Amino acid sequence: MTDKVSRWRITRRSFLKGVVISGTATALATQPGYKTPRARAQEAAPPEPGVTYAYTYCDNCNHVPKCGIKAVVKDGKVIGVEARENYPNSPLCAKGVATIQELYDPHRLLYPMKRTNPKGSADPGWQRITWDEAYDTIVAKLNGIKEKYGPEKVMFYCGDPKEPRPAMQRLAYTFGSPNYCNESSTCAWAPTLAAILTYGQGTMGANPTEKTKLCLLWSKNPAWSEPHLFGKLIKAKENGTKFIVVDPRVTPTVEALADIHLQLRPGTDGALALGMMNELINKGLYDQEFVANWVQGFDELKDYVRDFTPERAAEITGIPVDRIKAAVSLFGTEKPATWLGSASPTTHSSNAVQNHRGILAFMALTGNIDVEGGLTFPTHALPFDLFAGTPQFNRTTDLWPQIRDKRADTDRAPVWAHFFPEIQANFMPEYVKEGKIKAIVMAGGNAMMWPQPQEYQEALENMEFGVAADYYLRPWTHNYMDMVLPAAMPYERMAALAVFGRRVFLREPIIKPFGEAKPDWQWMMELGSRLVGPEEFFGGSEEKAVDAVLRFATGKGIEEFRGKPEGVFIAPPGPEQYRKYESGLLRNDGQPGFNTPSGKIEIYSSVLEEFGHDPLPTYKEPVESPFSTPELAKKYPLILNTGSRVPMYTHSKLRDMPILRNLMPVPIVRLHPDDAKARGIQAGDKVIVSSPHGQITVFAEVTNIVRPGAIDIFHGWPQADANKLVARQFDPISCFPAYKEGLCEVTKA
Ligand SMILES: Nc1nc2c(c(=O)[nH]1)N[C@H]1C(S)=C(S)[C@@H](COP(=O)(O)OP(=O)(O)OC[C@H]3O[C@@H](n4cnc5c(=O)[nH]c(N)nc54)[C@H](O)[C@@H]3O)O[C@H]1N2
Numbered sequence: 001m002t003d004k005v006s007r008w009r010i011t012r013r014s015f016l017k018g019v020v021i022s023g024t025a026t027a028l029a030t031q032p033g034y035k036t037p038r039a040r041a042q043e044a045a046p047p048e049p050g051v052t053y054a055y056t057y058c059d060n061c062n063h064v065p066k067c068g069i070k071a072v073v074k075d076g077k078v079i080g081v082e083a084r085e086n087y088p089n090s091p092l093c094a095k096g097v098a099t100i101q102e103l104y105d106p107h108r109l110l111y112p113m114k115r116t117n118p119k120g121s122a123d124p125g126w127q128r129i130t131w132d133e134a135y136d137t138i139v140a141k142l143n144g145i146k147e148k149y150g151p152e153k154v155m156f157y158c159g160d161p162k163e164p165r166p167a168m169q170r171l172a173y174t175f176g177s178p179n180y181c182n183e184s185s186t187c188a189w190a191p192t193l194a195a196i197l198t199y200g201q202g203t204m205g206a207n208p209t210e211k212t213k214l215c216l217l218w219s220k221n222p223a224w225s226e227p228h229l230f231g232k233l234i235k236a237k238e239n240g241t242k243f244i245v246v247d248p249r250v251t252p253t254v255e256a257l258a259d260i261h262l263q264l265r266p267g268t269d270g271a272l273a274l275g276m277m278n279e280l281i282n283k284g285l286y287d288q289e290f291v292a293n294w295v296q297g298f299d300e301l302k303d304y305v306r307d308f309t310p311e312r313a314a315e316i317t318g319i320p321v322d323r324i325k326a327a328v329s330l331f332g333t334e335k336p337a338t339w340l341g342s343a344s345p346t347t348h349s350s351n352a353v354q355n356h357r358g359i360l361a362f363m364a365l366t367g368n369i370d371v372e373g374g375l376t377f378p379t380h381a382l383p384f385d386l387f388a389g390t391p392q393f394n395r396t397t398d399l400w401p402q403i404r405d406k407r408a409d410t411d412r413a414p415v416w417a418h419f420f421p422e423i424q425a426n427f428m429p430e431y432v433k434e435g436k437i438k439a440i441v442m443a444g445g446n447a448m449m450w451p452q453p454q455e456y457q458e459a460l461e462n463m464e465f466g467v468a469a470d471y472y473l474r475p476w477t478h479n480y481m482d483m484v485l486p487a488a489m490p491y492e493r494m495a496a497l498a499v500f501g502r503r504v505f506l507r508e509p510i511i512k513p514f515g516e517a518k519p520d521w522q523w524m525m526e527l528g529s530r531l532v533g534p535e536e537f538f539g540g541s542e543e544k545a546v547d548a549v550l551r552f553a554t555g556k557g558i559e560e561f562r563g564k565p566e567g568v569f570i571a572p573p574g575p576e577q578y579r580k581y582e583s584g585l586l587r588n589d590g591q592p593g594f595n596t597p598s599g600k601i602e603i604y605s606s607v608l609e610e611f612g613h614d615p616l617p618t619y620k621e622p623v624e625s626p627f628s629t630p631e632l633a634k635k636y637p638l639i640l641n642t643g644s645r646v647p648m649y650t651h652s653k654l655r656d657m658p659i660l661r662n663l664m665p666v667p668i669v670r671l672h673p674d675d676a677k678a679r680g681i682q683a684g685d686k687v688i689v690s691s692p693h694g695q696i697t698v699f700a701e702v703t704n705i706v707r708p709g710a711i712d713i714f715h716g717w718p719q720a721d722a723n724k725l726v727a728r729q730f731d732p733i734s735c736f737p738a739y740k741e742g743l744c745e746v747t748k749a
């Protein structure tokens, strides 16, 4: 039941391109048991004299906990990379192979630098300085701001890199600032917030197991965004699991997995979920017993979705009504069913949390909650956070509660501020204008990731002091800073732990850092020692800090984890359990039920009601759309969709890696053949994409991957930043930007 029409109309060129790209990037991942030629050769023969193997991981895309790398080392140099055996995420995609090109890239940032030209100059005049001078300056500047305005005026920010987050959080709170934040302000935290509000805990879904009959893959393209997961899903498919894939595009994931493809208009996920619930209720396919016992707000929801017939959902989303009905009817027969969602597309919307809650509500009505093979919650999770920190180490247990009332985001993001210790970073321009933030310490930030990036660049420029650590000088961010610090790469750093369920891997350095690059944890411990005191920062030692995290979470010290590429399994106190809402294992107080105020799954959210939001997962049209702004749509008739992942790049990174750059040398817009023809545009033409908020120049790719009437553009190109087209229009609950909705037009340049 895949969209046959779009399938056979894929142009030969784009189809071939898709194959080539996914072939390079994902074929290895899709073949369980695949061994590279080198691995096969190694099995037959021992390593050459002088060659050793060492183990690390790839950090070239943002998923956690990332894929394993087996490095081939000779004379202190990494001469090859292999997929790591006995590692939960494996093998490597093309970006993983490119880590070796990154490591030896002559353009890396290798020394601390300070600017010598004033802010606002085209050239910052970077000048090399010593780490000592860097630390002395940072300490003097931050302490100056603390004395003059208070410690909360300093923002501590981690972008892409996940490993330094616990150390950065500790640095912020011990300094006295609650204003620690990270890139999850646009990524995993809105779906997490929706799940906390609805289910009482964060979840992005559960992978299918051998028991799973049906998997609802909602806005996820792991073929390109998580190749290691894609391999597991292919296996599930071979095992007989059926797949429903919700995606506006005909992706390689759709091609490989979908029994039913729901090809919706971007930004209309909430309407689809409501139409599906209407059908589920009317056909009596919902789990009446589960709903009666464990769901709050069923009656109110039933009233609300009465008008949301599948026909109305079809009209809003553009999906044929029969297909919506067929998808719902599968839930009546194929049990257990699971759901896998993504960190982003459903919440890159101006109705982010409510659209996403619609999906969670749908799953709740089907009753597949915490049943084996369904949408399970882990029974004995180790007490690490998502980024392998612990509340004790990060100091969210003792220090954060004392300083939280000084956080900058309480007025603008009250629901967010109620649940997360991290502040909502998306209002950085407002915080600076309002005098709430005056300085920033940044690790791996990228000003191009936000809508209307120039406002973030201006905010950075207007701060009294800014320092950023990175692998490279990134002018679009660093030109607005006072100082940059060179960060060591995974091959060169401890950085720090990978946690897969109850298996914990210590990541040890393989080679010495180049130049004066330092692991982020190391510079943070050294800076913390000078800024706050050596006793808080383990005398400046990264190893001692990692040891502390391990002890908090596992009771074991670092020595027990060293030299163990297979990781250390921390035995659980008992077997995995299901229907934990019956046994009291889901709630903090040990009572039966879910960890929400009512103890039930809150389709009707009492917390949202308290904060003045609609308590039901109500649907709102995108702020700019053919339905909400028909006049605007006459000038900008195409739906704008930015940031769908491409296999060869991650956000603003990797553009200069030779093996990747060849796969997509220039920024492109993907246009449906009908839309291209109507505009006289041919594949390869230089085109202007304009929206009510800005314009960029890119090259046209004409392809049936996209829906007619919708385009897609990858973000992170400095010469053509898609975020210039995106409005600073935020979801009222999570304050997420609407990257995946909006209006635009494409014309020949
Ligand atoms: N239009 C649009 N915008 C989007 C999105 C979209 O879909 N559409 N997606 C959003 C999402 S989901 C996300 S997660 C964000 C991502 O946004 P970012 O995380 O800001 O993006 P990156 O381009 O990965 O930038 C990370 C920077 O960190 C540096 N870096 C990498 N590793 C390390 C390290 O270990 N240490 C240090 N010190 N530096 C390091 C890199 O060199 C780079 O300069 O973008 C968001 N922006």
Ligand SMILES: Nc1nc2c(c(=O)[nH]1)N[C@H]1C(S)=C(S)[C@@H](COP(=O)(O)OP(=O)(O)OC[C@H]3O[C@@H](n4cnc5c(=O)[nH]c(N)nc54)[C@H](O)[C@@H]3O)O[C@H]1N2
Residues within 6 Å of the ligand: 061, 062, 063, 187, 188, 218, 219, 220, 221, 222, 224, 225, 226, 246, 247, 248, 249, 251, 264, 265, 266, 267, 268, 269, 342, 343, 344, 345, 346, 641, 643, 644, 645, 646, 647, 648, 649, 650, 651, 740
């Ligand atoms: N190669 C690569 N891998 C990455 C990254 C990267 O930059 N490059 N980034 C990493 C990060 S930070 C993240 S958050 C993940 C994201 O991982 P994914 O969410 O899997 O990736 P995306 O391609 O952003 O989005 C998935 C699909 O959502 C569809 N989509 C777009 N708009 C909508 C919509 O309105 N509704 C629905 N239902 N679907 C929509 C797109 O067509 C796309 O095929 O990927 C991670 N992996």
Ligand code: SF4
Residues within 6 Å of the ligand: 058, 059, 060, 061, 062, 063, 066, 067, 091, 092, 093, 094, 095, 096, 097, 225, 226, 227, 228
């Ligand atoms: S999917 Fe690719 S880029 Fe991401 S961690 Fe694995 S090898 Fe690296």
Ligand SMILES: [Mo]
Residues within 6 Å of the ligand: 062, 186, 187, 188, 343, 344
């Ligand atoms: Mo993300």
